[in-house]
Amino acid sequence: MSRIGFIVLFFLSLSADFLPCFSAAKQQPPPKKKSAPPNRIGTSAIFPVQGNVYPLGYYSVSLKIGNPPKVFELDIDSGSDLTWVQCDAPCTGCTKPRDSLYKPKNNVLHCLDPLCSAIHSPGNGPCNSPTDQCDYEIAYADHGSSLGVLVLDSFPLQFANGSTLGLRLAFGCGYDQHYSGQGTPPPTAGVLGLGNGKAGILSQLTQLGLTRNVVGHCFSGRGGGFLFFGDDFVPSSGITWIPISATSSEKHYLSGPAELYFGGKPAGIKGLDVIFDSGSSYTYFNSQAYEAVVNLVKKGFNGKPLKEATDDRSLPICWKGNKAFKSVQDAKSFFSPLALSFTNAKNVQLQLPPEAYLIVSKYGNACLGILNGSEVGLGKFNIIGDISLQDKMVIYDNEKQQIGWGPVNCDRPPKS
């Protein structure tokens, strides 16, 4: 199973206008904060992560929500900002049994609430009566979607200093979900959006003065890992930083431009706009970059015993060796490293060794975990998904407007 967490549409359903988030972003440039207001305490919250790239296709956290609290397993998505849970309002398109859904109880946000205005584009959120509920609809690049209302409820979070605060946070109560075409719907009960939009959890924690406006994750290639809000777990050295693009929406993390390298040499592909999207299982390149990668990878097989495994449908392109591969470690010697070099950040490189772009399928073939973004309608955007984010700490710092990564063992959460 695979998914793409990057938002393509986000609009208020009170109005019938469909407004792509990019045009909304142009009307409202994200505020560039250089430093945190002095009242920030700087405490962080850290959570264990479950999941893997293959076969599950996602990483998730289990969070308690509501009073009395219920546990919801949420897909971790840095490609969107709204957090929502499957909700019994009642529900169409919920995958969980009714008694494990979130049940709203007179706690719906009204459309005049500033958090509600934040999810509407200017002029695209008529509030006919101040008591109208705050509707939302979010659509993801894989054509999954959720429609519902914003609610405010208890969101008990344990902080790294040991305190558990019974915060009241706004999130989506999703009562009409559609899932992307193929396969079974995800077993998760919603999405944890890590984007910096005002209605997102991160921005609310920052507004309450609880954490720095920083969020990070560390996904292990062996499955699991950890996620944190705040900056207490960011190592003081060894992190490579690149600026978030001035054209990025607050809803996701866009960087660029990047140049593609293969086997240490430029591949002739420049100016790639790259979204760091933990809600996407695989990495997507635009048609031109994708074609270059496929050709270069194949060229690298010269004289090596690898054949295309056309009967393996795990991913669009798979290769078989002389005997079945047991793991990516087994197959990696046949493949060269890729890298993205960020031209506006002193050409620092995001290294993509074979284990950051290959999976070994259940049939023992090595499959290319870089997919054709043009085929799924991503246009000029490229997505760095979970497969390429594994086994490093990845940090989204909205205060310094930068994205960072560094070598960290994701198997064990750091001690606070």
Ligand SMILES: *[C@@H]1O[C@H](CO)[C@@H](O)[C@H](O)[C@H]1NC(C)=O
């Ligand atoms: C722990 O951090 C939270 C959030 O910043 C704060 O509200 C709380 O007072 C802190 N607790 C202690 C014991 O310092």
Ligand SMILES: *[C@@H]1O[C@H](CO)[C@@H](O)[C@H](O)[C@H]1NC(C)=O
């Ligand atoms: C990628 O997808 C586009 C759009 O479907 C298609 O035109 C193109 O041929 C594909 N590229 C490759 C290398 O398959």
